[in-house]
Amino acid sequence: MWRRVASLSSSVSSSFLAQTASRLNTWESLTTGIAQQAKGVIAPKEKTPFITFVLGGPGSGKGTQCIKIVETFGFAHLSAGDLLRREIASKSADGAMILNTIKEGKIVPSQVTVKLIQKEMELSYNHKFLIDGFPRTEENRVSFERIIGVEPNVVLFFDCPEEEMVKRVLNRNEGRVDDNLETIKKRLTVFQALSLPVINYYSEKGKLYTIKAIGTEDEIFEQVRPIFAAFETVG
Ligand SMILES: Nc1ncnc2c1ncn2[C@@H]1O[C@H](COP(=O)(O)OP(=O)(O)OP(=O)(O)O)[C@@H](O)[C@H]1O
Ligand SMILES: Nc1ccn([C@H]2C[C@H](O)[C@@H](COP(=O)(O)O)O2)c(=O)n1
Numbered sequence: 466m467w468r469r470v471a472s473l474s475s476s477v478s479s480s481f482l483a484q485t486a487s488r489l490n491t492w493e494s495l496t497t498g499i500a501q502q503a504k505g506v507i508a509p510k511e512k513t514p515f516i517t518f519v520l521g522g523p524g525s526g527k528g529t530q531c532i533k534i535v536e537t538f539g540f541a542h543l544s545a546g547d548l549l550r551r552e553i554a555s556k557s558a559d560g561a562m563i564l565n566t567i568k569e570g571k572i573v574p575s576q577v578t579v580k581l582i583q584k585e586m587e588l589s590y591n592h593k594f595l596i597d598g599f600p601r602t603e604e605n606r607v608s609f610e611r612i613i614g615v616e617p618n619v620v621l622f623f624d625c626p627e628e629e630m631v632k633r634v635l636n637r638n639e640g641r642v643d644d645n646l647e648t649i650k651k652r653l654t655v656f657q658a659l660s661l662p663v664i665n666y667y668s669e670k671g672k673l674y675t676i677k678a679i680g681t682e683d684e685i686f687e688q689v690r691p692i693f694a695a696f697e698t699v700g
């Protein structure tokens with residue numbers, strides 16, 4: 466795990482081991498890595514996290530490209546939207562509030578989202594994270610820096626025309642409560658007002674990589690690939 470390997474002990478339950486094993490990405494297999502770490506045989510792997518924020522409007526293709534980045538470069542994919550939808554499904558204390566916020570196309574309070582991301586990072590054996598759909602606001606950004614205490618190495622921005630985003634979202638067909646014209650319009654307004662300032666912030670910091678998010682999924686990935694390939698070469 467990125468931070469909490471040391472807390473694993475031989476008394477760790479098998480269901481916890483199974484859950485943790487399913488999170489293993491690039492490092493070790495279930496039978497060797499987890500079991501040996503649980504027994505304290507292998508020292509925890511301490512690596513500086515490599516963090517990529519993945520930004521872009523609704524339907525710009527963030528999730529689609531994250532899958533390809535994971536396959537090619539071995540990142541752990543943390544989608545803020547997926548984590549929030551999981552909270553709704555689990556009927557947690559914040560579930561109803563999150564559902565209403567998402568239906569309205571608004572942004573969930575940062576503390577809630579950052580805590581969910583933090584938990585996933587701590588549970589991961591990977592040190593390379595793709596944080597998809599986050600930060601959506603300046604408040605998100607500041608909250609992440611305050612709670613997690615790190616800044617991103619890379620910020621990807623999938624720049625897509627609005628009419629293409631609307632078309633993709635309306636065709637998505639995944640049963641999402643926010644995939645309807647009324648909510649999409651609100652999400653686009655929120656994106657312009659609250660998310661673009663974050664994108665500009667990272668542009669000024671020299672961390673922003675803008676991808677022209679039109680064309681086929683493979684064509685778009687060919688713009689993404691060299692960004693991560695360059696970091697792999699550096700080490
Ligand atoms: N290059 C592309 N051309 C056409 N359709 C695409 C392309 N990339 C993704 N799609 C489709 O568009 C829809 C939206 O893509 P995706 O879910 O990746 O967007 P997103 O940026 O993650 O959106 P959201 O912010 O709403 O989660 C999906 O149905 C996906 O299959
Ligand atoms: N940082 C975030 C990310 C997402 N949400 C909420 C609001 C979004 O409309 C919704 C869906 O996210 P997506 O799957 O499109 O990335 O989740 C948020 O409040 N804060």
Ligand SMILES: [Mg+2]
Pocket residue numbers: 527528544546598
């Ligand atoms: Mg998505």
